Amino acid sequence: MADDPTASPAEPPTEPAGAADEGASPAGPGLPPNSELSEALGRLVKVALDRGRQGMVRATDEGRVRLEQRQLKKDLDVMYRKLGREVMRLVESGDIAHPGLVRGVARIQAVEERIAAMRSPAPTGGSR
DSSP states (O other): OOOOTTSOTTSOOOOOTTOSOSSOOTTOTTSOOHHHHHHHHHHHHHHHHHHHHHHHHHHHHHHHHHHHHHHHHHHHHHHHHHHHHHHHHHHHHTSOOOHHHHHHHHHHHHHHHHHHHHHSOOOOOOOO
């Protein structure tokens, strides 16, 4: 077979007329024609993108709810601390005399005293 100097190397070889089956797809035997294949691929990509988008929206919503819950719990902890300090002041001032609260305040004061003792320098054992 002789090389044709005018033929472009990028052009695929052409089939002789009638060589391809009338019902055969250009994509290959057993495959739908290109237009059906591209439509099917388009639908598949659309479904995949829709599912991905739905998953992303769901994850964003769940994250937003978890963040709000975390913030509410943090706010609640702050409120409990404030309430505890107020109750402690009321017990110390004698406005409240409930036995359970008095014991709780005494335990808190004992822990505060231990912390203060740890902060102050320990006495040295004398010099020789």
